[in-house]
Amino acid sequence: MYNCGPTVYDWQHIGNLYAYLVADFWRRTFELLGYRVTQVMNVTDVGHIVGDADEGEDKMALGAQREHTDPQTLATMYTEQFFVDRHRLNILDPHVVSKATDHIPQMIRLIGRLIDTGHAYVASDGVYFDVTTFPGYGTRLNAELPEERMAGARIEVNPNKRDPHDFALWRRAKPGDLQQWDSPWGRGNPGWHIECSAMSMHYLGDTFDLHSGGEDHLFPHHECEIAQSEGATGKPFVRFWMHNRFLRVDSTKMAKSAGGFHRLSDLESWGFDPLAFRLLALGTSYRKGLEFTREGLAGAQARLERWRGLLAEARQATPPAANAQDDPLRAKFVEAIADDFNTPRALAAAEDAVAMLASPERGDRARALGLLFDMDRVLGLGLREQAERAGQVDPEAIAVLAERERARAAGDYKRSDELREELRRRGYLVKDTKEGQRWERVKSGAPKGSGEAGAEKREVS
Numbered sequence: 001m002y003n004c005g006p007t008v009y010d011w012q013h014i015g016n017l018y019a020y021l022v023a024d025f026w027r028r029t030f031e032l033l034g035y036r037v038t039q040v041m042n043v044t045d046v047g048h049i050v051g052d053a054d055e056g057e058d059k060m061a062l063g064a065q066r067e068h069t070d071p072q073t074l075a076t077m078y079t080e081q082f083f084v085d086r087h088r089l090n091i092l093d094p095h096v097v098s099k100a101t102d103h104i105p106q107m108i109r110l111i112g113r114l115i116d117t118g119h120a121y122v123a124s125d126g127v128y129f130d131v132t133t134f135p136g137y138g139t140r141l142n143a144e145l146p147e148e149r150m151a152g153a154r155i156e157v158n159p160n161k162r163d164p165h166d167f168a169l170w171r172r173a174k175p176g177d178l179q180q181w182d183s184p185w186g187r188g189n190p191g192w193h194i195e196c197s198a199m200s201m202h203y204l205g206d207t208f209d210l211h212s213g214g215e216d217h218l219f220p221h222h223e224c225e226i227a228q229s230e231g232a233t234g235k236p237f238v239r240f241w242m243h244n245r246f247l248r249v250d251s252t253k254m255a256k257s258a259g260g261f262h263r264l265s266d267l268e269s270w271g272f273d274p275l276a277f278r279l280l281a282l283g284t285s286y287r288k289g290l291e292f293t294r295e296g297l298a299g300a301q302a303r304l305e306r307w308r309g310l311l312a313e314a315r316q317a318t319p320p321a322a323n324a325q326d327d328p329l330r331a332k333f334v335e336a337i338a339d340d341f342n343t344p345r346a347l348a349a350a351e352d353a354v355a356m357l358a359s360p361e362r363g364d365r366a367r368a369l370g371l372l373f374d375m376d377r378v379l380g381l382g383l384r385e386q387a388e389r390a391g392q393v394d395p396e397a398i399a400v401l402a403e404r405e406r407a408r409a410a411g412d413y414k415r416s417d418e419l420r421e422e423l424r425r426r427g428y429l430v431k432d433t434k435e436g437q438r439w440e441r442v443k444s445g446a447p448k449g450s451g452e453a454g455a456e457k458r459e460v461s
């Protein structure tokens, strides 16, 4: 699969991150079902013009200007930040991350092929794709060519184009262009659409299974990719096109250009766990998109904490059962995600397993653990790691706990209190019960007001 990646001229907002979460759900679903997945994602570090247009300023140039730096430094920094956010959301790394500026030769070759096959022509300011040579241009993914997005509606018709729908494959460098390369058509830089055609076919072949992006890519980006790739190879380009609807705040598109968007770090500064955002995204279908509200996020966080608390307690009582593969509840989960990635229905199956975690029967709890750890291969909420961690005490704390137990047995309550204080400093709250010491590990970074739910509990005898 090929996921259209970020334009690394600014922070990625939670809307962008939602698109990559969704792609991660798909990849994990395929892997759970036994498919071998090769996931390629590009990083656009040149050629994406503001407004997805042919003329105007390159977003990278704009960002570099804004931050008083060069496009390459800008790209490196925002790519790194993007991966920090991805990792916080447990989004798996693609097998290939391809930077546009590393693939200029592939783009030049593809443009050459389009000229040779008569699909492209050289004009004074660059190379254009001639849409009249590709019947059905603009209507392969869209019912009709979206007229309102036609050239001329928003921007001046370029007299160098034969048809206003024609789109740029190569732009001749303008004085002061920070990014430019040699080509048979003069120094310049590539169009945004040719990048994705060239890189996806380079890594995945002329025809591949799945290509994704947000709904804004339905036109022009993906229609242009189809015209370029199929025009050049004469073969079908992509078997399945997948588009997520947008994450919306107050029902409007969250665009980077509109400013005021939320970043993942904003959610964290409000006290939320990034994985609560992941759980929120699982609660809706990619076909509907996500109506983002703080209340919704708070609900997801409460749900995640409830799950974690129950998982930790169950895990302290029993290891997970090993035969989750044959469980009818797993079948229900798989049936849901295999049905057009119906994550809300899959979550309902997971919730059935969570309910079983509280069962008085140890066997039920083991079964529920086995199921949830398996389902988490798709959910990606770190449930196993979290539950296993909750069952562990670091070795130094174990020694202190043991010393305190001895002090109590010897009736040395002054020492016992000192050691309780010592444990508190190490992040363990100790209580004495009839059965012996009990501890709770107080996680650092637990959101304010999460109280008991943010702590991990365990009995130590």
Ligand code: AMP
Pocket (backbone or CB within 6 Å): 004, 005, 006, 007, 008, 014, 015, 016, 017, 018, 019, 212, 213, 214, 215, 216, 217, 244, 245, 246, 247, 248, 253, 254, 255
């Ligand atoms: P960009 O960096 O603008 O090229 O966007 C990166 C990805 O995020 C693309 O697949 C976009 O379609 C997608 N995207 C942009 N805005 C949103 C949004 N509000 N909700 C969901 N996906 C989005």
Ligand code: ZN
Pocket (backbone or CB within 6 Å): 003, 004, 005, 196, 221
């Ligand atoms: Zn793309």
